[in-house]
Amino acid sequence: MIALIEINRENRRIIKSIATPYNALKTTSHLHSDTPRFGKIVAFRASKVLRIAYSSINKIKETDPLIARLINILVNKKMRQQDAHIAVILHKSVSERVRHFRRELKHLTLLLTQQELADYLEISKRALQQSLYVVLKNNFEVENDILWLKK
Numbered sequence: 001m002i003a004l005i006e007i008n009r010e011n012r013r014i015i016k017s018i019a020t021p022y023n024a025l026k027t028t029s030h031l032h033s034d035t036p037r038f039g040k041i042v043a044f045r046a047s048k049v050l051r052i053a054y055s056s057i058n059k060i061k062e063t064d065p066l067i068a069r070l071i072n073i074l075v076n077k078k079m080r081q082q083d084a085h086i087a088v089i090l091h092k093s094v095s096e097r098v099r100h101f102r103r104e105l106k107h108l109t110l111l112l113t114q115q116e117l118a119d120y121l122e123i124s125k126r127a128l129q130q131s132l133y134v135v136l137k138n139n140f141e142v143e144n145d146i147l148w149l150k151k
Helices: 054-063 065-089 094-108 114-121 125-137
Strands: 002-007 013-019 040-043 141-143 146-148
Touching: 013 065, 013 114, 054 065, 065 094, 065 114, 094 114, 094 125, 114 125
Parallel strands: none
Antiparallel strands: 002 013, 002 040, 141 146
16 A cells, blocks of 8 residues: 655655555646655555556557446545545544544544554544544444544
8 A cells, every 4th residue: 555645744654645556646636747745655555556557558558449448437435545545534522533433434543543644644653543522432333343423
């Protein structure tokens, strides 16, 4: 698993984008841009990475409709994840971020450590742990072996 990260002014890691297995990570602002994204691409786990230049993708897309469809699927999946991540980060309170994350991006829970999840939610690990403690202390439900707040 790889991710695009930034280091903020407080020297804290912020995870901007995550490439889950069988997914894509763009190194530009968007697919039709030459402007590189700010940050570094790092590996969180041992991963096999396929790097393809945009010019090569463009040539193949024009000649093979199946490749064009695959690229569109990957781009749409990444855009949905990016939109959901932005929606999560817009919440000011930790509990709202965690709740919204649960609703929109819970598939990432099993893939990320607590520190990675905290960095992705742009909160401290301690704040995340406190929020999870509240879940345990108050009302909770188990869904697919994951403990979640009841709606």
